[in-house]
Amino acid sequence: MSWSRRQLLTTAGALAFAPRLVRAARGGSSADRKLIVVMCDGGWDTTFCYDPKFSSPYIDGPWVDEDPNNPLDREGVRSYGDITITVNDLKRPSVSRFFERWSDQAAVVNGTWIGSLAHPPCRVRALTGSTLQTSPSFATIIGAELGASLPLGSIDMSGMAFTGPLAATVGQVGFQNQLKLLVKDDANFPPPLDGSIAYPQYLPTEDDRAALFAHLAARHEQLLARVDDGGFNARKLADRIESMARAQRFRTTGAEALDLLTLGAAPTLREQADLAVELLRSDLAATVSLNSGVFWDTHALNVGQHGLWEHLFDGLDHLMDRLTETGMIEHTTVVAISEMTRSPTLNLNAGKDHWPHASALLLGAGVIGGRVYGGTDERGESLHVDYATGEVDPAGGLVRYDNLAAGLVQLMGVDPGPWYREVVPYLPFAAGV
């Protein structure tokens, strides 16, 4: 993409009138579609939920942890519509409750081949659909497109944003919600131990800020006149202008939403869910990426997965409640994803190692719910599927990480072509496609 001086000046002009644009955004330049991604970092064990394997002699599922002396501690299979999952109402009651309430809006996607065994490359593949850290995540791509008229394209609360060349559209909350200190003028930094500094040492007025932004926009024009190359340099300056404009709009419109966050503590999934809904409802961004708030990498004592699934579905249930109460569910899609699943059998530490076959849970708008798409064999390996129907079909193809990422982008109404060249999008779960 080539950037011209005119484009830069157009963006700079927008910056100079940022307050007016903020009002316009609030007045209705809402994105039609919104996305929430819940990243379950570390690798979930899908035999605890999405992928029951009771009949497989090759897989150690959650039943190995059953307490023989407790008749309530029993693993079982239960169907919700056409979705069949593993349940244990004693250890993971929130899982059952979730599917009882929301299965008609839920699509389980099993058997995505992820192509690696280590966390970092698997994260990159699962979130970006590529092998490059420099590629943007599917959430970033969707946010950049759907949130073009909003203060931010996407907001990352997961701590693992892949932004690539779309970084100018992405905001981050910080590990302990420290974004709040930047946005809210009445939230001050604690002074250093020697008391030599009392914050804030200076805060400009709104008029000052407007004058400052106009001045900086003019300075960018001056610099561009000196270094314009119609490409790299021009784009970088234009990105800065866009970033400043988005930051200003977020500061003036997003501060109230950040009241939901507690400084100095990593937010729970429920807290993240509340904020995500508020951010999207307020049209501050088109996509928000959350972290499940727990680490799923159970190399030792895989029994820990019970609590992790319970935690996840408690949070997802809360998220769906909030989306429903606010009416946001009508145009919001939720994707819960993990970069891998866990090995079929237990290791010597009663844990499970990495397994390069992934699953995803899709919820809400645009999703044909009540179904499972794809599958794995009795050893947990991805099976070939019919790309049109998502049915397991030996004559079909393998679903790779790039196929699913491209499919999610298209599901949200964004053309995946520029980002996933020669990749067939996988989206049998998309309504109306």
Add this chain to the structure above:
Amino acid sequence: MWRLSVSHWSLRCGRNTLLALAVACDPGSTPAPDPVIDSDPTVEPPGPQVEPLSPTQHLVRASLVLRGLLPSPDELRAVRDDPTRIEPLVDAWLESPEFLEVMKDLHAELLQVRADVIEPLPAKGPLAGRKLNELYEAHSEEPLELVRHVIANDRPYTEVLTADYMLTNEPLSIMYGLDYDPAGPAWQVSRWSDERPHAGLLSSAELWRRHESAGSNFHRLRANFIADTFLCADFANRDIAVSGEVTISDELEVAAVTRTDPGCVACHQALDPLAAFFWGFHRRFKGNFTARAYESGCDTRWESSPPTEYPPEVYCYPIKGWIPAEQQDWETWQLRPPAFYGHPGHDLRDLGAMIIEDPRFSQCIARQFYGWFTQQDKEEVPLSVAIALQHTFEDSGFDTKALARAIVLSESFRSYRALVDEPDQPVVGLQTIRPEQYARAVQDLTGFAWRVNADLPSCDEHVDAYGDRCWGEVDLMRSDLFGYRAMFGGITGNFVTRPTYTPTPTKELVAHRFAYEAAGHVVDHDLANPPPAARRLLTLVTPTTTDEPTVRLQLQALHLRMHGLFVEVDSPEVDGTWALFSDALTRHGDVRDAWKLTISALLLDPALMFY
């Protein structure tokens, strides 16, 4: 036409015939021309391919890259009057303490060891009562201080992989039971007190605490990290297929498959022997292992909680980070013995020696440095540039300063746009200021560092198994747990491992708030009538100065000091800042407020945010 000297080239290939080298040492693959490469003097060089920065802007770029500071007005004037003065200035900067800090920054990014979002070793036992930030900085800086020592003492860079010593400070010496002289410098040369072989970074405790190896990985992640970082030979970017018939939780079966399955052998025959060198290190060593060991009294085995590989006394201070009895455990698991791409070795010392002999090492370090200096991935560095710098590096005896010097004085480094439409033309466009650079430059200009007390009010009351959570004082531009390093475009060291050079809205929010604080700090300081020599920025005005000629003179001086720009008092630059100042003065009727807004603008100016 520019070309490589054939004899020079052949010599380099011959020196390492036993070692694998694909492209860089293939005489048939002639690199693209680059002016840095030795040229045939009888051939007319081509015309300029890139447009250079002015000498003073080149000086600004070099100064920010090498020191994280702007050049002084005197240095700028010297280069304006005589552009050849840049070389002695660069030489002087390479000897400065700031350059050593920058080298630590560079290696912090390569090694990913500054990661305060990962739980640090706890304030327990002999370290009870210490602030966590002190402990975090002790263990995370350990490998970086080794790098600093090598460079500061003009040792060959290869020593970072061969040094028979390590560096420790006082808390680190307690953590690992190291010799430490309280009367000596804060960081001093010492040796690991366990039986680990000393091989520079390869023997680092912190590097392998950060890069852990779980399950049946058997140190392969560490092997790949070394191969990627020091040889630019990454195994992990390839897609791999694992058959469902492989019981991946069975270490013996996995080990067997990696030796016999055709789909595995191609990578594992090189990767596994590299990994075998790392047996002896803990596979995983998290901060809470030590905390939990203290919880159990450090004298009994844990009964039910992971990890169970080691007894708790291993994890209590002084930590036993190396288990000699496990050094040969690759045999137990029937894995391949230690070797470096076919060359057998015994321990980490052999590995370090073989890595530095591999010509991929010198080229990879050239790529890493050039990539970091010019904000591009090492894989994107043009081959011609990498080879030229590799030669410089080798010919200098692996002199880090010679490599850095060659980069900042190269034609591509002092360019800012290409004049020809040539995709492989090395050109370095606008560079984005890094969080470390911005923090240093702002502190140098204003005296302000963004320090906060990170202790929550009740941090010492909520003592759990881990201990208390009191971090003490933290610099927000160096922290991700509390601050804004990654939010400003840096890395977190764990999930975010590559910087973002594209401006982002979050970075702008950080930059603006930081600039406001710094501006408020310096204006209050300078207008409190300190001695003239103690003033930092406002050297020509007083709290009552409002006359336009004097203010314009001050603004002219500020553009020079803060942006390295020589501008006239009636230039568009000064017109703009004067307009901002006078407008603020009119609205507020307060000189201090007007200067605070103006200094904020200068700190946020694209001439400082990009260079």
